[in-house]
Structure formats: structure tokens, C-alpha cells
Amino acid sequence: MIESQRIYTAALVVIGDEILSGRTQDKNIAQIAGWLGVQGIRLREVRVVADDAGAIGAAVNVLRAAHDYLFTTGGIGPTHDDITVDAIAAALGVGVEVHPEARAILEGYYESRGGLTEMRLRMARVPAGAELIPNRYTGAPGIRWGNIFIMAGVPQITAGMLDALTGTLEGGAVMLSETIGCWIQESEVAELLRQTERAHEGCQIGSYPFWREGKSGANFVIRATDPDRLAACASDLSGALDALDRPAVAGGI
């Protein structure tokens, strides 16, 4: 039965004063969420915390216990404000060590770039017992420790690390979705949405209103792991909207 399948979940800790100050628009939540979805893993919670060892450690310890996988982004560079490795090692109760393979990677990367200085060597430090996640762009690897995946904060570099992990994590059934857009106030179809969801077991309908140039519209996102159930639910909802003379736009608006 679909309903009895094991569901794999993940959490994400975004480490960064720059997100909390509003200066930088986070891109990693959406990127990691989408990537996890393809792996059959559901992102269940995100916490954005300050560059503060206590805050990082507390979030990591709660979330690594509550989920199959925990990802972190940010704070693994060479500068004084990069404290993620030390904070996580402290939270895990393990020491910090220079990973020999990470050191070798950095020596190669910096050979033609001024050499591996003491500050650059900081990027080879890992919580004791960790493995590495390749970084195809700038050498400095990500870190895997148990079910924790410590990733870069720069979105392109994070993307490369996710690529390196693709297909390596155990997941469950992939959550499929179809989006139907409509120029309608969601309040006009609230009861229809509720009834349609109830009539289609194993399907969830989310209603996401928007308001553009003075006009109200909404995208209705149907989610299910079973493609036939998904298609049947989407077909029913589209037909009902068309019958109201408010045409359904496949793929959303």
C-alpha cells in the first residue's frame, strides 16, 4: 500500500548572519528542497540561525535526531566568521582534526594560487570521523558526519556538492505534483478544494494565492506519490474550474 511506505525526512540548518540581516536572499532552501524531493526525501523543517556556536549546535542536535538526514549550509570557509565545523564538533562531542585527503585536495588547488596558508588549511578541518563531499569548483570539500551533511553557503558551490551526492542517499517514493493556476480568488473555491482533496485519497491540495497588478489569482498544487491518483485529482479539479467558467491553466500561472 502506498500509505504504508516508509517516508524519509530531512531538515536544513542555514547558518548565516547575512540571511538574518536581510542583506542576502537565501537560495539554498529552495535548491536543497527541490534536490531532496528528487531523491525521495522530504524536507520537513528549516532553521536559519546566527553565526553563533550555541545556536548552531542546539539546532544540529535537535534536528539530526528527529530526521533521517540533516543538511547545513554556510560557515565552512577560511575566515574568522566561519565557525560551523567547530560548532558542530562541539555539539557532537568530538574533536576537530585536519582530514588528510582534504589537505591534499587543498594543496593541489592552491599550488598555483599562492600555496596552502594556515588560514586556507582551516578548510581541511572536520569533526573527527568525518568523510568528505567533493567540491568541483573551489577545492574546499563539504563534510559528511553520520547523517549530517555540512555544505557550502555559496549556492553554486552547494549545487556542485549536491550533484556529488545525487543517488547516494536512501529515499522513499518521490512526491509528485501538478500545478493548476486560475484567475480566481481562492475563497471562491475553498469548499471545492476541500471536497476535491477529500474525494482523492492519497492526494493533498495546497492553495497558493497571489496578487498581481491588482488581480487575484491562485495556484493549486496537487501532491501525491501515485501518478494515477495525481492525474485523476488534477483532472477533476481542472474540470470543476472550467465548469465555473474560470479556465484552469495547466502548469500554473
Place this chain on the structure above:
Amino acid sequence: MIESQRIYTAALVVIGDEILSGRTQDKNIAQIAGWLGVQGIRLREVRVVADDAGAIGAAVNVLRAAHDYLFTTGGIGPTHDDITVDAIAAALGVGVEVHPEARAILEGYYESRGGLTEMRLRMARVPAGAELIPNRYTGAPGIRWGNIFIMAGVPQITAGMLDALTGTLEGGAVMLSETIGCWIQESEVAELLRQTERAHEGCQIGSYPFWREGKSGANFVIRATDPDRLAACASDLSGALDALDRPAVAGGI
């Protein structure tokens, strides 16, 4: 003394499966963070949680106790997946009631739009004892209950609610910032950044690397509440980068 001033903090709970699925790129974190900064309030933590009453309630109760202010976004519309009001009321241990002023606002708004149906009236429901936050766009108000501010999820509507709150919350000294960009690997100046921060009391320097078209660069963000200290630190760092023949770009890259 600057250091002894009271610091006002806030947290944000983003409620939304659509963010956790990766389908929608969140815009409210950056928007609310920036707005809070201008009010002299520092955003210290964000949690993105699913459309799940238990998850919403747990996050709200932890964060409202830990901070001066707690904001939430999302889940206050008229559809079956809008459960924020009920979840927060349950977490607070209070009932849910129709707010008479909210009902009057919605009656006016929907008078020419098909009338106030039962589903639309859901948007007048508040945790008992709440006040309203005006929504200039679509009628349905936000909600204030104690130090909790329950806001819309649609970013333009959230923006209108923030406008309505501007200047009404007690805050402290505004955190000022200057950004200096440089086409340099941050690892080349990691020690310089650390020393510069240490030499300027009351200033913090964040280093935010980027990687564009195969080139490494970084933005250095200096933060302080005192404008003179901020200017002195920025001047020292700019001068040091120029002296390395790596010109500092005021305002960032």
C-alpha cells in the same frame, strides 16, 4: 556605552509546505529581516515549518518566549490548508473567535465581490484576545496577539502589513552596515579581516565569498551601531585592500 544598550530581538516562523517542497522561493525572510533592521530589532532565528498544527505550535511557543517579537507568515487564508490561526490558538491555550472588526472589514471588501461566504468568514477568525493588523490590499487582516504578529504569506500583502506596523514596535539602536567588495579569494585576507575586526571595538566583519564566471570574489560586510566606528573600520579595511593592489569596491560587488 554602546555595548550596554538593550538589544531587541525577533524570530520568524514561515509556515508553508510550498517553501519546504522547493516550489516557491521564500521572499518573506529577507523582507521581514530588512524591515526589522530599520525598526532597531534584530532577527535572530527563522524556522520554516510544514502546514502541521503541532509543528507550528511548537515553534511558536519556543520562539515567542525567547524573543521580544515573533512573526509568522502564511496559512491565514480561507482554504482548508490554512491552519495557522487554529494552530497558534491551540498553542496559546485560547479559543478561536470571529473578530467583529475583521468581519466588518470583510463584509465591506466582499460586498461587491459575491458576498461574505462561510469560507471567507474564516479569515475573520483570530485567537481570542487578538488585535488586527490592517491589510490594504485584500481586506483580510493580519493578527497581533501579545508579542506575536501573524502575517500573510503572499509577499506583497505581507509588505502592506509591515508598512502598517512601521514605527509601532519598540526597538533599540539600529545596526548599521557598510559593504566592501573585492575580487579576491577571501582566504588571501582571512588574517587581515580577523585583525581588522579585533582592532575596531563594536564592529563585526562578515566575509561573504562568491564565485561568478569562474572568478572568486568576496563582499565584506561591516556592522556596527555607532556610525563613527563603522566608518573607521570600513576605511581601514578599504585602505588595506587597496595597499594589496586589490581595489576595494564601496557598496560591494
